[in-house]
Amino acid sequence: MTYVVTENCIECKYTDCAEVCPVECFHEGPNFLVIDPAECIDCAACIPECPADAIYAEDEVPDDQKHFTALNAELTRHWPVILRKKAALPQAEEFKGKKDKLPLLRRDRP
Numbered sequence: 418m419t420y421v422v423t424e425n426c427i428e429c430k431y432t433d434c435a436e437v438c439p440v441e442c443f444h445e446g447p448n449f450l451v452i453d454p455a456e457c458i459d460c461a462a463c464i465p466e467c468p469a470d471a472i473y474a475e476d477e478v479p480d481d482q483k484h485f486t487a488l489n490a491e492l493t494r495h496w497p498v499i500l501r502k503k504a505a506l507p508q509a510e511e512f513k514g515k516k517d518k519l520p521l522l523r524r525d526r527p
Contacts, residue, residue: 418475419454420463421489423482425471426450427522428512429505434463434472436502445499446492447523448506453493454486468505469513496526 422434427449435443435450442456443463452463452472464472473479475486512518 418459419457420452420459420461420472421454421475421478421482421486422450422452423471423473423478423485424516424518425469425514426467427518428515429469429471429509431468431505431509432499432501432503433466433468435499437462437466441498441500443499444493444496445527446496447525447527449492449522450499451489451492451496454490455493469509492524495524 430445430448430450432445432450435445439460439462440456440458442453442458444451444453454475461474473482478486
């Protein structure tokens with residue numbers, strides 16, 4: 418099992434989770450983070466650190482968010498690893514908890 422970053426992270430990109438990860442499995446895009454399923458060791462250290470409640474165990478991802486499992490795996494191949502906490506995006510509080518943010522996901526390199 419691995420952990421998956423879901424839609425709640427889009428346009429927020431809190432990075433508290435990346436700093437506590439013991440195996441460097443988080444990758445950073447312009448407005449979203451993803452978890453590399455090949456690197457994740459299922460420690461769950463990231464879950465309580467996410468202010469947006471965007472991280473789920475793979476078998477607990479809500480049905481309407483299941484596509485984020487494949488998206489995490491895909492984007493880890495294109496985005497760099499993030500190791501340290503950075504400031505959240507300026508609009509993070511405004512977007513935290515909003516629905517239907519997938520169209521806002523930027524796939525380019527940060």
